[in-house]
Structure formats: C-alpha cells, structure tokens
Amino acid sequence: MKDVFDYIDAHRQEFIERLQWLCRQPSIAAQNVGIRETAQMVAQLMEQIGVRPELYSTDGAPVIYGAVGNHSKTLLIYNHYDVQPPEPVEEWHSPPFAAEIRDGKLFARGAYDNKGHLVARLCAVEAWLRTRGALPLTVHFVMEGEEEVSSLHLHQFVRTHRDLVQADGCLWESGSKDIQENPMVYMGAKGILYLELEAHGANRDLHSSVATIVPNPAWRLVWALSTFKDRHENILIDGFSDDVAEPTAEEVEHLRRLAAGGNDDLRRRDLGIDQFLLGVTGIQLVKRNLFQPTCTICGFVSGYTGPGSKTVLPSQATAKIDFRLVPNQRPEDILDKVKRHLAQHGFADIQVRVLGMEHPARTPVDSPVAKAVVQTAKEIYGRDPLVFPLMPATGPMHELTAQFGIPTVGTGCGYAHSNGHAPDEHIRLDDFFQHMKHVALLLERFASADVPRASAS
Amino acid sequence: MKDVFDYIDAHRQEFIERLQWLCRQPSIAAQNVGIRETAQMVAQLMEQIGVRPELYSTDGAPVIYGAVGNHSKTLLIYNHYDVQPPEPVEEWHSPPFAAEIRDGKLFARGAYDNKGHLVARLCAVEAWLRTRGALPLTVHFVMEGEEEVSSLHLHQFVRTHRDLVQADGCLWESGSKDIQENPMVYMGAKGILYLELEAHGANRDLHSSVATIVPNPAWRLVWALSTFKDRHENILIDGFSDDVAEPTAEEVEHLRRLAAGGNDDLRRRDLGIDQFLLGVTGIQLVKRNLFQPTCTICGFVSGYTGPGSKTVLPSQATAKIDFRLVPNQRPEDILDKVKRHLAQHGFADIQVRVLGMEHPARTPVDSPVAKAVVQTAKEIYGRDPLVFPLMPATGPMHELTAQFGIPTVGTGCGYAHSNGHAPDEHIRLDDFFQHMKHVALLLERFASADVPRASAS
Incomplete structure (x- = not known):
C-alpha cells in the first residue's frame, strides 16, 4: 500500500483545502440552510476523484450516489453532508463555518460530523484510482443531506432504489478515538x-x-x-x-472488554463531572451507555x-x-x-x-466487513480497536442496511474532544489522514475477504 | 381648571413629541442599556417645565429629584424612567423604540410603563405653572431608573435623603383602565x-x-x-x-365591589383562555389576584x-x-x-x-390622597373608579412611602391592552391626556384637602 499512502502524503495540503472548502459551506438541515448548494459541491468532489455522481431527489435533501469499480464484492460507504445547527455561536472560538486551522486541528461545524469522514473517504478512493488505476472491489457511495434531522426522506431513495444499496458490507458514517487514544469501531445504532x-x-x-x-x-x-x-x-x-432487549452473551463479552479497556476517571474528569449518572462505573457504565x-x-x-x-x-x-x-x-x-x-x-x-x-439497528459483531475494519485498524493505529456492539448514537442504519441484512461497521477520524453537535467541533488533521489510509487499506483487505453471499446484491 | 385644561389641549402635539422623544431612548435596566442617557433626558424635561432637577447618584441608576411649590401640603410623585427588556423583539409590529403612532396609540417599550405617566405628570405641572404661575401645593418628584429590576439601589437615596421623600400623600407610578373602560385606582403593592x-x-x-x-x-x-x-x-x-395576612374586612368589601363591577368572561375571552387558573371566578378571582x-x-x-x-x-x-x-x-x-x-x-x-x-406594602384605602384621587377620577372619567386595596404588581412602595406611613395611591393612563412588559406595549393618546388632566385636577383638590399631619414631613 506504500504507493497509495505516498499519494495521500503527497496531497495533504490539497485534501485539507478540499475539506475546508466543504466546511465553509453551511448545510444545516434543521434550518434548511445551504443543503442544495452543498449537495452540488459534494457531487463536484465526487467528479473530481473520477466517480460519476448521481443526484436522487427526495421530498427533502437530495441523495448523492456514486458507484465505482467492476467487481462483485461491494462495499457500501454511507456519509452525510448536512450538519447540526451551530448554535450557541457565541461559544465558538472561531466562526463555525470559517474552517480555521489551529494547532493542527480544523474547527468547523461538520468537520467531524460528517464532512471530515466524507472527504477522507473520497480522497482514499482517489488515491487508489490515481495510483492503481482501479479499485480492488466495487464501492457504492451513498451521501444524504438529512442525517441530522433523523434522515427524514432517505427512505424514499432506499425504497425506489434498493438495488443501489445492496452490498457485502457497509462502512458507516463515522467513528472516533476514546480519551486514551484507542480507535473505536461500532456495530449497530440506537x-x-x-x-x-x-x-x-x-x-x-x-x-x-x-x-x-x-x-x-x-x-x-x-x-x-x-x-x-x-x-x-x-x-x-x-x-x-x-x-x-438485553444484550446477547457475545455483546456482553464486548462490554466486558470495553469496560476493562476504559478509564472512567479520566473520562469523568475530562467532562468536569463528579460522577457519572447514578454513580455507575465499569461494565455498568458501558452497558448503560450502549443498551439503555x-x-x-x-x-x-x-x-x-x-x-x-x-x-x-x-x-x-x-x-x-x-x-x-x-x-x-x-x-x-x-x-x-x-x-x-x-x-x-x-x-x-x-x-x-x-x-x-x-428504528434502532443491530448488525453482527463478527461479519467479514467488521473483521476487516478491526484488523486494518490494528495495522493503522498500532493497537487493538475497542469494539462497540451498539453505537450510542443514531443513524438510518435500519433503513439503509440492517433491514437488508448488510453487515455495517463505523470507524472514523474523531477523537475524545471533537465536540460533535457542540461548539468548537473539530478534527485533528493527523486523524483525518489516518482515517484516509485506514479506508484505503480496508478497500484492499475487504476485497480479498471471504464473504458468504448472504445479502441480495 | 378650564385655563389649565385649555393649556393642555393647546399643547397636545408638543407633549406627544416629548413622550416620543423619551420613548425613542432605550433605558433597559436589566441590560444596563441607556440608563444614564435617559436620566439626563428626564432632567432636561424637568428643567423644561421649570423645575430644577437634582441628580442623586447611587451604586446603580441615578435618582432624579425635583421639588416645586412653597406650601406645607406636599404631594410626592413617584415614577421611573427605566423600562423592561423589549424581547421578544420579533413579536412587535413596530420597533420597540420607534415610538410609532398608529390609530391614536403610541407604541413603545416604556410607553405605558412608565414613561407615559412620567411625561404626563410633568406636563400637568407645566400646565399649572404656565397658566397660574405657581402650584397650589408642593410637589416632590422622585424618578428612579431601576424599578424594573426591583429598585435595586433606591434605598441608598431614601436612607440618606429621608427629608426629600416626606409628604402628605404619594401619587404612585401608574394605573390603567379595565377591559370595561373603568379607571382603576390602587393602594398598596405586592x-x-x-x-x-x-x-x-x-x-x-x-x-x-x-x-x-x-x-x-x-x-x-x-x-x-x-x-x-x-x-x-x-x-x-x-x-x-x-x-x-388575610384581607381586612374593609379590603374584603372592596374586593366585593370589584367582583360586582368586573366582567370575568370578557377578560377571559380577551386573554384567549378557557378558564382562569383553577377555574376561579367572581370575588375569588379578585381575591386571588390581589392577595395570593x-x-x-x-x-x-x-x-x-x-x-x-x-x-x-x-x-x-x-x-x-x-x-x-x-x-x-x-x-x-x-x-x-x-x-x-x-x-x-x-x-x-x-x-x-x-x-x-x-417588601410588600399596605397603605390605607381611605386616606385624604386616596379620596382625592377617587373623587377627581370620577370627575375626569365620568364614572366611579374601581378601587384595589392592593396592587397585584410590585414597586418600591414599602421603601419609599409605606415605611414612613405616607398614604400612597396609583392611577394612570393605561388600558386593558397596554401590554405592559410584553410586545406592542402602548398607550392611547386620549388616555395620556386624560391622565394629565386628572393629575392637574388632583393637584388642586389635594391642595385643599384636610390632611392630618401624621407623617414626619
């Protein structure tokens, strides 16, 4: 993968500017601000990397779809181009749509959730296409514009274009490192x-x-x-x-591992609270966060x-x-x-x-795509990722993949202070490029993974 | 009083412009906006009518004091030049500090509470001075700038200048007509x-x-x-x-009269509510509003x-x-x-x-100043005023007068839709001039009233 990674390293500045360009365009779904403009910009970014964008209109924001590759093995990549409202604006240290870079961090509403991920993944595909000429598998991009308002109209796209979303696995919108810098990998969603x-x-x-x-x-x-x-x-x-539903035995096993690897006190102090809610700690803390x-x-x-x-x-x-x-x-x-x-x-x-x-969504913890994400995370980050059997956050996972039995897994470029949904949202640029390389490596590994043809693709 | 009233009628336009000028200056105590500027403007208005203003500084807004007349019989007139915050500004039909006149009504934050009253009373004194050369009694004006924030520093003025506030009676800041156009007169305050x-x-x-x-x-x-x-x-x-404390027998008698004269349904419908709180009506409604x-x-x-x-x-x-x-x-x-x-x-x-x-304040219902206000209200408005033994609103009455046993009574230029403390606050200009004449007449009648020298003036 040296050639692909070298390409990424050589284009750092260009990729950062691409992300800044996208972050400077507000796209606030709750307030219907800039959605259509941003959809056009995302289509333009897709075109730029050599993938033909298709815009599917809904009664709300358009869905941007792009398919690249000519293999039967297919990875669906889900992202969204809308962002949360920036309020309270006065609590930001730079304007929420200035995309200012300070200390190697890019501050913007949407930098973490979800434009950083969206751009990193497009850039990973570009790196493959420019260095190798083709992907080792087929990628389907689905980028919607209403994730922050409960994906109000995504179902209109899914129901009329079921064929476009079928895949052997799905890379979900985002992910983060925990406060001890462990990469986290998520299956399922509330x-x-x-x-x-x-x-x-x-x-x-x-x-x-x-x-x-x-x-x-x-x-x-x-x-x-x-x-x-x-x-x-x-x-x-x-x-x-x-x-x-109570967690399964396998899920409890993951909770146990998460609790063993976590540092409650560090997290607690970081949030400035005396104790977690009801004083829970250890596995109860993890279980509460995921299954309550x-x-x-x-x-x-x-x-x-x-x-x-x-x-x-x-x-x-x-x-x-x-x-x-x-x-x-x-x-x-x-x-x-x-x-x-x-x-x-x-x-x-x-x-x-x-x-x-x-709807909440459950997706298997040991699917080929999950295994590929975990294995490649270990290689990129140099340590075992923490595996979350359910994501405490929400997304249209039931609608897009879980209802079709497509295994789905989230990982990404955030860290403990990315401030998603809050003032001073940001990502560290190093995380942005690590995630880009992680996705590039995932394309290779998932291409060669043994996948039972369970889904109806 | 024809000469005094004629003077008022002849100067309508000038007095309206005086009120607009004052209303166009924001003076929001809660936000510390424009307080000092407004104090200077009030002093200027006082000077204009021929009364020498004295500014007493406090740790908050200055108190403007003015004394006019050379008699032992003294009426204290209390007003304030600060206003409530104008928010929510978007619900106003004209900007809150534009002092726009529509349909004979002047719309502004403070038009009713309390600049309309403040200006009307100054103009009443001017009418006396310009037509008769002197007042028939002594008037002490006390105008503070923090009434809307619980008169935070008025006590500093009162405690060091007790002599300046001593009087035989006090005309309190404001008053209103009820929904049936009955003038209302208040004693006491919550x-x-x-x-x-x-x-x-x-x-x-x-x-x-x-x-x-x-x-x-x-x-x-x-x-x-x-x-x-x-x-x-x-x-x-x-x-x-x-x-x-339960209301006294005399106060209950006033509650009974108020209930008899009120029209609960009209008031209820005007507010757009199905019933008053807990379904109370009649004397219970009046009692709850005043004594709860x-x-x-x-x-x-x-x-x-x-x-x-x-x-x-x-x-x-x-x-x-x-x-x-x-x-x-x-x-x-x-x-x-x-x-x-x-x-x-x-x-x-x-x-x-x-x-x-x-502190809450109680002040007698049958004092000479109260009787004079009620009698002159009858003459000006052509009907018996409703007498409220306690005002449901609050003011520094304990601090300024009640603690010294100075009988205090409120009456004024508002009506049922003046929207005090709310968007589209306004007064009807006819009410403004009626109140002006009422005060002018009160000066004459209270001057000749028999007053036992109870207070320490």
Whole structure:
C-alpha cells in the first residue's frame, strides 16, 4: 500500500483545502440552510476523484450516489453532508463555518460530523484510482443531506432504489478515538424519536402580576416533563421499556472488554463531572451507555431568557425531547405511548410534534466487513480497536442496511474532544489522514475477504 | 381648571413629541442599556417645565429629584424612567423604540410603563405653572431608573435623603383602565423575590447520545422546579405561606365591589383562555389576584431552542423565578426558605442568584390622597373608579412611602391592552391626556384637602 499512502502524503495540503472548502459551506438541515448548494459541491468532489455522481431527489435533501469499480464484492460507504445547527455561536472560538486551522486541528461545524469522514473517504478512493488505476472491489457511495434531522426522506431513495444499496458490507458514517487514544469501531445504532412539546397559555405574554389567575405554560411543561422521568432516571412512560432487549452473551463479552479497556476517571474528569449518572462505573457504565434507552431534554425555552430580570408571564413554552431507542423498541410505538401518557396524566393540552423517527439497528459483531475494519485498524493505529456492539448514537442504519441484512461497521477520524453537535467541533488533521489510509487499506483487505453471499446484491 | 385644561389641549402635539422623544431612548435596566442617557433626558424635561432637577447618584441608576411649590401640603410623585427588556423583539409590529403612532396609540417599550405617566405628570405641572404661575401645593418628584429590576439601589437615596421623600400623600407610578373602560385606582403593592436558578452538567455541551451516563441540567432544573409548586397551584416550599395576612374586612368589601363591577368572561375571552387558573371566578378571582402570593416561571432556557431538531445534551439550564409576595411575607425570609427547600430536596447543586427583592406594602384605602384621587377620577372619567386595596404588581412602595406611613395611591393612563412588559406595549393618546388632566385636577383638590399631619414631613 506504500504507493497509495505516498499519494495521500503527497496531497495533504490539497485534501485539507478540499475539506475546508466543504466546511465553509453551511448545510444545516434543521434550518434548511445551504443543503442544495452543498449537495452540488459534494457531487463536484465526487467528479473530481473520477466517480460519476448521481443526484436522487427526495421530498427533502437530495441523495448523492456514486458507484465505482467492476467487481462483485461491494462495499457500501454511507456519509452525510448536512450538519447540526451551530448554535450557541457565541461559544465558538472561531466562526463555525470559517474552517480555521489551529494547532493542527480544523474547527468547523461538520468537520467531524460528517464532512471530515466524507472527504477522507473520497480522497482514499482517489488515491487508489490515481495510483492503481482501479479499485480492488466495487464501492457504492451513498451521501444524504438529512442525517441530522433523523434522515427524514432517505427512505424514499432506499425504497425506489434498493438495488443501489445492496452490498457485502457497509462502512458507516463515522467513528472516533476514546480519551486514551484507542480507535473505536461500532456495530449497530440506537433508534430515535425526537419530539417537540409545546404548551400554551394566554394569547400574549402578560405582566407576571396576573400569574395568580392566568395559566403559565412553562409550569405546565415542567409538570408534564416531571412525569416522564424521575430523579433516579426511571422513565415513567407506561410500557416504554417493554421491548428493550438485553444484550446477547457475545455483546456482553464486548462490554466486558470495553469496560476493562476504559478509564472512567479520566473520562469523568475530562467532562468536569463528579460522577457519572447514578454513580455507575465499569461494565455498568458501558452497558448503560450502549443498551439503555434515554429520554433527554435537548432544549427548553419559555419567557425571558436574556440578562437580568423581566417579570413576564410567558404565553408559550417549548421543549425538545430526544428518546434514544434500543433494540427492539419502535419509534411509532413509543410515540403512541408518549401521547397516551400525556393524556392520562392530564396534559392533553400539550401539543406533540414529531421532528424525527428512526428504528434502532443491530448488525453482527463478527461479519467479514467488521473483521476487516478491526484488523486494518490494528495495522493503522498500532493497537487493538475497542469494539462497540451498539453505537450510542443514531443513524438510518435500519433503513439503509440492517433491514437488508448488510453487515455495517463505523470507524472514523474523531477523537475524545471533537465536540460533535457542540461548539468548537473539530478534527485533528493527523486523524483525518489516518482515517484516509485506514479506508484505503480496508478497500484492499475487504476485497480479498471471504464473504458468504448472504445479502441480495 | 378650564385655563389649565385649555393649556393642555393647546399643547397636545408638543407633549406627544416629548413622550416620543423619551420613548425613542432605550433605558433597559436589566441590560444596563441607556440608563444614564435617559436620566439626563428626564432632567432636561424637568428643567423644561421649570423645575430644577437634582441628580442623586447611587451604586446603580441615578435618582432624579425635583421639588416645586412653597406650601406645607406636599404631594410626592413617584415614577421611573427605566423600562423592561423589549424581547421578544420579533413579536412587535413596530420597533420597540420607534415610538410609532398608529390609530391614536403610541407604541413603545416604556410607553405605558412608565414613561407615559412620567411625561404626563410633568406636563400637568407645566400646565399649572404656565397658566397660574405657581402650584397650589408642593410637589416632590422622585424618578428612579431601576424599578424594573426591583429598585435595586433606591434605598441608598431614601436612607440618606429621608427629608426629600416626606409628604402628605404619594401619587404612585401608574394605573390603567379595565377591559370595561373603568379607571382603576390602587393602594398598596405586592413584594417580590426574583431569583435566577442555574443547574450545571458537564463542562461543555455534548452529543445527546451520552445522556445515558452524563447528568442533564435541564432535567435537574425541571425536577427541582416541580418540587416548588404542584399542578393545583399549591406552593410546596416549607413555610412559604406562614406570614400571609388575610384581607381586612374593609379590603374584603372592596374586593366585593370589584367582583360586582368586573366582567370575568370578557377578560377571559380577551386573554384567549378557557378558564382562569383553577377555574376561579367572581370575588375569588379578585381575591386571588390581589392577595395570593405567586411562584412564577418568568423564563427557562436550556440547550437548543432554534428551529427543528438538535440532539444535544445541554451543559447548563437557567430559570428565572418571580415570587410575588403579599403582606406580611418578607423577601429575605422567603429566600432562606427557598434555599432550605432546595437543600432538603436534594438540589443543593442548583445555584440561586437573587436578582431583586422588595417588601410588600399596605397603605390605607381611605386616606385624604386616596379620596382625592377617587373623587377627581370620577370627575375626569365620568364614572366611579374601581378601587384595589392592593396592587397585584410590585414597586418600591414599602421603601419609599409605606415605611414612613405616607398614604400612597396609583392611577394612570393605561388600558386593558397596554401590554405592559410584553410586545406592542402602548398607550392611547386620549388616555395620556386624560391622565394629565386628572393629575392637574388632583393637584388642586389635594391642595385643599384636610390632611392630618401624621407623617414626619
């Protein structure tokens, strides 16, 4: 692989500039900012490496598809070009779309999630094509633009183009190193139900002196939420945990290894917290993070939130709630249960808006693509990667691959301080190039791996 | 009084422009915006009507004082030149500091609360001085700049200049007409304890996938608040209501009259609510509004509050809570009880910041100044005013007058839709001039009223 790696080393500056160029274009799915422009730029990047881009329109963001190679062995590579909102912008040390480089790190909303990965993988394929003239296997790129809003319309592409996504394995969008610099490899993903709850009071904000006699929607929402989850983290929505599957024996074995390799104290101190939630440590900490569903207040706003005091009775209160779901919970079912819960607890007045739904996905830990990723990670990073049987985050894995039985595995160029979804998101450029080489090596190894033809490709 | 009233009528346009000029200068105490500039402008207005302004500095906003007249009978007139924050600015139909006039209404933050009153009263004195050459009594103006932040430093002025505030009666800052256009007259004021509560989680916002293991400050704050007050509006803070005094027989008689004169349904429909809090009506509604203390969420913010979804675990959550206190509750005592409550319920981690404290104030319903205000209101408005034995809102009445036994009464130029503390705050210009004439007439009547020399002036 020396020729391919040398090509990568020789083009560092060019590849960095390519990533900066893409990061400087905002593509905020939640706010419908710059999505179409970014799709065109991604298509342009694909063309640049010698792969013909195909844009598939949906009712939301277009899906960019590209196929390269002429082999029956096929690797699907999934990425997304949309990013999270940059807010709170004032907490960034450089503007979120400036793509500033400081100390060998590229800071931008989307640098880690997911443009760094998207660009690194395109560059890995370019390195192969320019040095060897062809790939050793077929690669199908699927790049969507709504991952950060629960992949709202990806299913429209998948359902009408099943043939395009069939593969022997899938390289999932991203991955990271842990705080001890161990590379992490993920199988499976949690599902999600993202809701916006809204309570209303009077038809306008009022002087708070009438709070004696006019309902306060902020109180309504606080009371309603306090019935969702108690202080001991028990989710109180009737039937919420009915379909939660315990990890398999094999998965527990991986949890054990993860716990043995982890350093809870280091992680805890890094986050500036006295203890993890409920004081869990060791394997319980790992198990909770991977196999526990959540009910999280991601946002709450009502009334006056500026500096100092304002005596106002708010007319509206809004909360954003994210339920991360584990196998075999189903978002539609949880939505029904949340609505029923609100009605039964006297909160039928609270409006529920669905902002996203995704099924959890399980994918085997010992598939050929998983083995190839783990083996090549060891070679590139010089140490055994940590294998996560389920990813604590969410993605359209059920929709894109798991429902077709395509083994799927995530790995990538993040590290413990990449700040995904948070201010000062960034990647280290060294990680960017390591991941690029990792993917280049994976193409070679997976090409020669023995793969049973289980999927319907 | 024809000469004085004619003067007012002849100077309508000039007085409106004076009010616009003052309203166009922001003076947001909570954000420390424009306070000193506005103090200078108020001093200039005072000079313009022929009263020498004296600026008394405090550790906060300066107090502007002016004395005019050479009689022993003295009326203290209290106003403030600061305003509430204009947020949410996007809900205004004209910019909050444009002072735009539409349909005979002047729209501006502060138009009603309290610049309209401040200017109307100065103009009433001008009308007297220009037509008669002198006032029939002595007027002391006290205009402060921190009323909207619980008059944080007014006590510094009062304690060092007790002599300047002594009077036979006090005309309080403002007043309004009810939804049936009845003028309202207020005695007494609620107290306030305004707190900011803050909960902290990790040292930075995180991807919400770690909500399984990292504490969420938004949940902490929701749980803590849910222990403050239950859904039936019972305030659960131990000892909170210990010092709540029941209304006297005379006050109950006024409540009865208010209930008889009110139109609950009209008010309810105007606010767009199905029922008042807890379904109260009639005298219970009036009593609750005047004699019930409150615990109000005036603001709550945490995490992502923009459009669409963002899967973030917030690192901080902040709530602004306003406790309106009734006689004989004391803000210092309630603060102790809130802190003790948080500690006892396992929320010692939640930080408590005091943003304002004021004592409630009671002042007699049948004082000479009250009688003079009621009688002159009848003459100006052509109907009996509604007399409120306690004001549901708050002001530094204890500090400025009640502690010295100075009878105090509020009346003014607002109406049911003046939107104090809310977007599209405004006054009707006709109300502005009616109030001006009311004050001019009050000066004459109170000058000749029989006043026992109870106060230490």
